[in-house]
Amino acid sequence: MPFRVIELTQGNLNNNHLYLSGVIDLFPSESIGGPNESEHGAQLEIHCGIAEPVFTDIAGDKKIFRKRSxxxxxxxxxxxxxxxxxxxxxTGANRYHIYPVRT
Structure with a gap:
């Protein structure tokens, strides 16, 4: 399956977000919503090793996942x-797995 690697910055850690601008081609265009919550795109299912999967879209103005907590x-x-x-x-249509690179 297709994948992309992102290197975290201190800004990512401080603001609890992942910049997706360099990897946005991994996501379907319909998953990118407008800048406001009322303009949601298609929901993405994110699995990242925390208790439950996350359902969110991408805020089109900032290229970050809309839900950030x-x-x-x-x-x-x-x-x-x-x-x-x-x-x-x-890993599937609108389904993603995010995990750290371990060296």
Missing amino acids: WVGEFFQSHALSAGSRVIIER
């Missing part, structure tokens, strides 16, 4: 820091 939990549960890399892998 889970991202901080993901960073913390995997002890990630600036410079850590994560893989975003498409």
Whole structure:
């Protein structure tokens, strides 16, 4: 399945988000909504090693996942820091697995 690698910045960690601008081609265009919550795109199912899958879309103006609270939990549960890399892998239609690169 297709995947992309993202290197985390301190800004990612401080703001609990993943910048998707360099990897946006991994996602279907219909999953990218407008800048406001009322303009949601198609829901993505994200599995990232926390208790439940996350259902969200991508905020088109910022190229980040609209729901962000889970991202901080993901960073913390995997002890990630600036410079850590994560893989975003498409595992099905609108379904993704995000996990850290372990060296």
